[in-house]
Every structure is written in C-alpha cells, then in structure tokens.
Amino acid sequence: MKIFEDCGNTDIEGVDSTNACYGGTAALFNCVNWVESSSWDGRYGLIVSTDSAVYAEGPARPTGGAGAVAMLIGPDAPIAFESKFRASHMSHAYDFYKPDLASEYPVVDGKLSQTCYLMALDSCYMGYCKKYEKLQGKQFSMADADYFVFHSPYNKLVQKSFARLVFDDVARNASSVDESAKEKLGPFTSLKGDESYQSRDLEKASQQVAKPEYDKKVQPGTLVPKQLGNMYTASLYAAFASLVHNKSTTLDGKRVMMFSYGSGLTATMFSLHLTEGKSPFSLPNIAKVMSIDHKLKTRTKFEPEKFVELMHVMEHRYGGKDYVTSKDTSQLAPGTYYLTHVDLKYRRYYAKKEEIKVANGH
Template sequence: VKDAGVLAMDIYFPPNCVLQEELETHDGVSKGKYTIGLGQDSMAFCTEVEDVISMSLTVVKTLLKNYNIDPKCIGRLEVGSETVIDKSKSIKTWLMQIFEECGNTDIEGVDSSNACYGGTAALFNCVNWVESNSWDGRYGLVVCTDSAVYAEGPARPTGGAAAIAMLIGPNAPISLESKFRGSHMAHVYDFYKPDLASEYPVVDGKLSQTCYLMALDSCYKTFCKRYEKIEGKPFSIVDADSFVFHSPYNKLVQKSFARLYYNDFLRNCSIVDKDSREKLEPYSGLSSEESYQSRDLEKVCQQVAKPLYDTKVQPTTLIPKQLGNMYTASLYAAFASVVHNKHDALVGQRIVMFSYGSGMTSTMFSFKINEGQHPFSLSNIASILDISNKLESRHVFRRRNSSRR
C-alpha cells in the first residue's frame, strides 16, 4: 500500500459562539486577558439541542454525502473523544446507525480516549489497519468529537466544541510519513476527570502548560533523531513547511513554536541567524527545568521565532482561535485551517503535527501532501470544509445589558 493517510475531511461545529472580548467583560477580568493573553477570538459551545454524538453523526453524514461515499465501503470506524457519554458504550456504536441502515454492520473499531490525544490514536489505528494484512480494501473512517467545558475560573475561556471526520485509505493526498515519529508518554495529574458525575475536568493550569512543553521537547528530540537516522542529515524547522499544534488556546501554540526554535538553537542549527543567536545566548546555560520557568526566555524565543511563526504556523491557527479548544478535534481543526488557507500551495510540502493529551500522551508525526485524485484533492477538500461560510454564518450570542431595572 502506498501513501496511506487522509483522503478526505469534513468538519462540523456548533452554530453558536461568544466573543472572547465580551467574555472578558462578563467575567470582570482585565481587557485583553483572553484575546491577547490567551490569543483567542471567540468560543464555540453546544446548546441543549446538541452534544458530541449529534455532532459526530452530522459530520459523518456530511462527509459521506459530500464526497459521495457509499456507507458500505467503510470497513473500520474509530472515534477519538474524551467527552464521557457512557462509561461502557462507545460513541462509535451510535454512529453505526448510519451504516446499519444500509446493511453494513461489518465495521471494526471502537473509541480511543485519553484527553485530547484520542483522535491521533484513532488515526494511527486506521492507517495501520490499511497498511496491515487484515485490510480488506475498504476505507477507514476517523471521527474526533468533543465539547470542552470548564468550571468558572481562568480555564473557562479555553472551552470549545467541534467534530471532525477523516476518510482513510491508500494513495492519499495527505499521507503519513510513518517513519518519522516521536512520542512521549508518562504519568501525571495535570488535567483529568475523576468526578464521573461532572462534565468539568480538574485542571492544574500551570502544570498542564509545562507538561505540554516538556512533552513537545521530548517528542521533537525523538522526531529529529529518527529523521537524522533515516535521512542522514539533521532535521530543523526549516525542513517542514507548516507546524500544526494541538491548540488549547493560541498563546500556547506561539510558545510551542518558539520552543522548537529554542531547541534548534541549542542544537546549533543553521536556521538560527546570528542576531537571534546573540539574543538567545544568555539562556544557553539554563537547565531544562529552569528553561520552562524563565519568562524572559519565553519572550525572547517568541520574538526571534516570530517571522517563521507567521509563515509556518499562523495559517494553522484560524479555526482554533475562532472555536477554542475542541480537545481531540483541535489538532485536526488546526490542520483543516492550513488546508483552507493554503490548499493551492501545499503539494509536495511536509507538515509536522504535534498531538498532546494530558495525563499524559503525546506524539509528533508528519504528513506529506500529494497531488490526489478528485474528489480526494486538496482544493476539493477545502471547498467541502467550507470554513469561511461556516464561520460567518454562526450566531454570536451577545451579552445581555447587565444593568437591572
């Protein structure tokens, strides 16, 4: 099997949102805290008429319809989600309604769950299936669906909701470069949901940010090592055209890319110019522990990485900034943003993906973008995603006048 990966994508998100600047006023925090401090524009939310199941049913139906795929041609269906609807029954079983209707009950796969990482586990499972001896020639289907809601407090503005579906098969326009991969998995309590009766996670915000960045460093190191072993030359951020990050809020994405730049500086990569090298030099002696705590280092890295951020990362940020954290769907919504923004220019490019799930599980992997045959071409995927229309037709919930009569 050649070029196994993503053949087609579709996204559904709730038609409701609140503006982060209005949320700032409502929450009584300082102006700019959510928009500049977290880097978010607006936040999507489910009203009482929808949930992760209805969103995933919708996105699977629209994907099959928009790409004209017969439901009988699906042989594996995997769902990534961390929104608990039932402690035993997979969300996948609800989706089987679509396939049972046309007589297809021969579909492998169940749900994968570990915070925001489940979608990546589902993707790897489906791609591995296509590349394995048990593959029967049919398509795989990956669904990421989540609604992120937090208790009142600093984490609340980092909620969001969406569902994404991805059709998996060979000769894909978006193929996995399976050789290049780095994972970091460990045991931590940064974000978890021990209260089964509550929708809210227990979250140690600061710890979760540090865990995310530590996992990023570790995955990047392993990814670079694998790349060098196979390609016989070092990897640096110049070797990929886009970097797509799991995006709890945009500020963390800015910090993440800056962190990769810092890694390249420590590894003496030529991408780091003389001027930036001089600015970073004072921090070269920090221990890795110290480097996570240094606010000055963080600021300098963000500043020197900014020009590359603008070309390699900014086009990935559209949907996450508009919707918020979609947990398992977040990384793939960021990827959909690049497809939306740059579909004409992507063929031949390498796109590095960083998936993070608290608790913790993380992998850095890469996509290679190929030509693709209609309907599985980048331009068709972009037109079916229809991002601009979907964003523009949302209903913005406004603040009620707070003065009482």
C-alpha cells in the same frame, strides 16, 4: 452504527478511543496502522474526532469550545503520513484530569499543564530529529518543514510552542540557525530543566526571534482554533483543516509537522507530506467541501448569560436519564443529528433534521 445499519452495512470493525485530547490521534494511528497492515482488505477507514470542551465557572471557561473533524483513510491520498519519523512521549502527570465521573468539568493545574505540554514538545521534537537523522543520514531542523500545526488549548500556547522549537534548534546547534538567533537565545541554553520552562525572559526572547517564521509557518493553521476555542480531540485536526482551507492550492510537495498532546500525559510529533491529489480527493476540493468560511459565518451568537443558562441545564442533565430535549431545531444546520430523549434505562435516541430539498437544479 444506526447510520451504517440503515444503509445495510454491518461488516464494520471499530473502537472508541478515550485518551484526553490525544484520543483522536490514537484513533487515527490505529486506522493508519490497519490500512498499512496485512489485515487490510481495501476498505476505507474513518475517524471521527470530537469533543465538547467545557469548564466550571472561572477563568478557564472562555477558552472552551466544541468541534468535530472526520478523516477518511485510504490509499493514494493527497495527505500522506511519514510514519517512520514519528516520535512520542508518555509520562504520568496530574496536569488535567476528570476524577469526578458525575461531572463533565475537569480538574486543571494550568501552570503544570503548560510545563507538561512544553516538556513533551521538547521530548517529541528531539525524538523526531533523531529518527529522521538515523534514517535519512542528515540533520533535521525546522527549516526542513514548511508548516507546523499544534494542539491548541489557546493560541498563546501555540505561539510559545513554536518559539520553543526555535530555541531547541539553537540549543542543539542546528546548521540552519542564523547568527542573530544564536546571539539572542544562546545565553539561555545553560538553563537547566524547569528553569527554561519558567523563564519569562527566554519566552519573550524566543517569541521575538520566532515571529517572522511563525507568521509564515504557523499562522495559516490557527483560524478555526482561534474562532472556536479548545476542542480537545478535534483541536489539532481543526487546526490542520485551517491550513488546508487557507493554503489548499499551494501545498503540493509540502511537509507539515503535527504535534498532538493529551493530558495525563501522551504526546506525539509526526509529519505529513502533501500532494495536490486527484478528484475528488484533491486538496482544493477538500477545502471546498469543508466550507470553513461558510460554517464560521453562519454561527449563531449568544449572550454570555444565555450560555451560562445552557451550562446549568447541561450540569443538571449530565449522566442523567428520563428527560426529553428541546424540540426547537432552528439553530441546527440541515442534516444534523440531534438527541431527542434519554429513557429510564439511559438509552439515548436521536433524530435528523431534514435536508433542504433541491428542486429544478436550484
């Protein structure tokens, strides 16, 4: 609020959404619902979806990452929601959770989490197809979407997820499925429940069948998640930002399928319809302002030992009070807000690194 207050703007409504990796999607839907409601008064909505995904020492640590994505919600946007086709799945699962509030590290059941993810994906896709078919009066299949964007804990799961949807279309005998796919994946449709999630043979066969379409429909949305690792709430939207970055001039009229997942578990599949848009809210201009290439190229490289050292500092300070942070801002981009200190009453104070002043048009 300090940022808004400094501009004299206090007539604001908002809420923090904390819901595992799904929190950003929950906030996004709340914002869209507001703009579509009788309560809307013409103002823009703003979502900031951000997380730091850190893990205790062990095999999960290298998948961690951090990111933030801001989304502006308003009328006549180039990115439009097909809200009526949205399908969700919620159930109770201890696949990934944070029971120790004194630690930022989660308890992770990796195998269960992957199964939960794929199970929720199946459920959401089937629900989406049913809603589409009910409202449109015709069958939906993967051929009716131009791109697919997934919550990305790690890219291998994204590959498995797209392949799973290909298998789903074979299992439901979608009219768009070719004979080759039916021949290769048809024998696996007799597998029951968990059997299909655990079958390595099905996983391998479906990924082989899906590979050509994966390269066209999924690969363009994998750049940032591959480069940054897991970002929790920002993950899906960083992937979507990758798609806009890579294809901004050819997205007019395209449908993008989005799959959001949060452990515990909550998941939603929804779709977006894209148009070129008008300045300043055109897709090419959005891609230009995001400046993803520049941001990736200007990152600072640290050795693993240095990262471990910084993690130890984080562990010591997490939930702590009465400390001052480093005054070294050399690694921060101009305009970045950063924490300066936390006082005895746990109050947090921030400063902003000065912007680079532009003189004489240079």
